[in-house]
Amino acid sequence: MKPFVTFKHTPKLSAALIAVALTIIAYSCGTSSAAETPAGTEAPALPVVQLKAMPASSFREYTSAIEGKVNVEIRPQVDGYLDKIFVDEGAYVKQGQPLFRINDRPYQEQYSNAKANLEASKANLEKAKLEVDRLTPLVENNVVSDVQLKTAQAAYSAAKAAVAQAQSSVGNAGINVGYTLISAPVSGYIGRIPLKIGSLVGRGETQALTVISDVKEVYAYFSMSEVDFLHFKNDIAGETIAEKIKHLPPVELVLADGSVYTAKGKIETVEGQFDKTMGAISFRAAFPNEQGLLRSGSTGKVRIPQEFPSTVVVPQEATFELQDKVFVFAVGDSNKVVSKPLSIAGKTTGYYFVNNSLKDGERIVFSGLGRLRDGAVITPQPVQLDSLLKSKPL
Template identity: 35%
Template sequence: MKTTNNAFLKPAVAVALSTLFLAACSGGKEQGGAPAQGAPQAPAVTVQTVKAEEVPMVVELPGRTSPHLIAELRPQVTGILTQRAFNEGSEVKAGQVLYRIDAAPYQATFDSAKASLARAEANVQVARLKAERHADLVKIEAVSKQANDDAQAALKQAEADMAAAKAALDKARIDLDYTQLKSPIAGRIGRSAVTAGALVTANQAQALATVQQLDPIYVDLTQSSAELLRMRRELEAGRLKASAKGDVPVKLVLEDGSEYAAEGRLALSEVTVDEGTGSVTLRAQFPNAKGVLLPGMYVRARLPQGTRSEAILVPHKALSRDARGNALVMVVSAEDKVEARPVQVAQSLGSNWVVTGGLAAGERIIVEGLQKVRPGAPVQAQEAGPSAPAASDAPAAVAAK
């Protein structure tokens, strides 16, 4: 009997459990109601209304520092170096003696040339007296014309010998002076390539040392010719306004990212384009009294290139790029729908991009919540707080490459 009862109970229990499950599900629908049939709620985003304003155009160019003046010291005479008269890395003055070469042989040559000149001067005196006497005697026919001509020729030969002796003395004096190597400019001297006791030769290829004037100092910059052409077209079209001042101020950013304290000026611009690189060389000059800038340093220079009117500032975080690298911003329309808008970017200005095309003043762009939206979808737009600093208050602008 027990086995029979269990056989009948199992189907009954299963039916009862199924009934309870269906009732629970039915009850849940009745309690919770039917699921919502409308679209999901639009995401909330923060927008910023853009406006047109006047923005300074500043281009950032790479460059290297170079000395204002540079002089390589090479001996003009051959001899043994007897003294190095400077400390390596120190400041030297123009005309300061830096090296001394053994002067004994050149002093002897100078003394010999001086004696030769004295002998030549004495010979000239004798020849002049003889020529004057013969000139008087030939008038009264006391001597022959041939003797007078010989006396006059001897005088001229003696004068020529004296001139040659003077030249030899000057050459000996110059060589004697060259035994002291003097700095042709004031500046900082580098390490010495030789020490006392070394044999140096006249006009040798290796420089003994190099003196560089570093205050002021030059910065050589390169700018593409294409960028120059673009700027010229925009000036002609009136989209850029050139500065009224003749000089161009230049600011410098050092290798560690810090800004150089002193402001420089543009010194020259090359009139030819480098065929290999397609760029033009610009040279700026900076004061360097503290010696912060050293030759060969890599720097970045910022040069103003006019003012762009009716430009629009877009925060960096509001701009993205597509797979092709084109700049995009998300615009919220009047119907609160998202539109992906391609824009043209000219430069970076502080925490903003300077947009020159694709946006109009008064349009709203999404600055926060970009990850929650897609083109064509509705959004709940909320205006952002105070906008980024104006162009006049922002840091120096950098042209977009």
């Protein structure tokens, strides 16, 4: 029988070359065998929680600036030197209470001069009236020409106008004298007083003498993004924006130290248009402040509550973030995991409330997410959602 392969010439190979060739062949066979049959590994045991749909309440927070219901800048109406300051910064004043006095001597002199001019005008008026009274019977008896009477009557009218003008000057001078004493137009708390006694003040000054804030009720101004505003329009009952605002529940105010203000407020108004630079629209919430704990210029967060009749509750420990999105690892058939993005409708300190992206009864990995990849197989270790809710309530 003939062999399958025959060589006409048998090359001579060195012993070293043959050894290298055999080594390469052996390594290749070993690698191929290892790739086809990897070493067996056990599926990692990870805690898994089964989700539930339940009623829940949440809130949305918006950074706010607090202002008094009335903020009045106190500015001088006349020029002069500041002679007296009757109040101190931070003091509570009542409407009509004196605040500042500007040196009134120049205005008193103007007032006295205006009064003297008024007296002179009245004297001229009396003189002109006497002349008219003297000429009237003479003209009636044809003793003198009526031209003289008409001239006297014209002088009398001019004298009457001069009296009116002098009376107006007296009134204007009196007003200026009154402006030298600056009183509180409203009740409230005095702000900073930047100028001191002896300072020259006037109507052209850009800086106010002080600001009075009426803080018995305060306004918290905050802004909503366009997305949040669309949620507001779609989720709140009412045909118009005004009706929707009326249906909003009372809101809370979170202070700068994280505490919640004792009294609840009410959202009252919304601006008519968006701020083009910020892409947001402003709202105003009113809060009672009888004890004066809140002051103009302070900050806080307006907290708007949200009620969910039925929502899937997801512990935040069971989530991870990727490219500004929040994901979970859902456990599917054969205990394989797959990442799913969440559609978050609301949240609390420890939980997300999601709709549509997860279903009631679905299972997700609770912890150990850093070792997982899509398609990985795990050994589920059940964790009860009820026990999580007991240790960390909604």
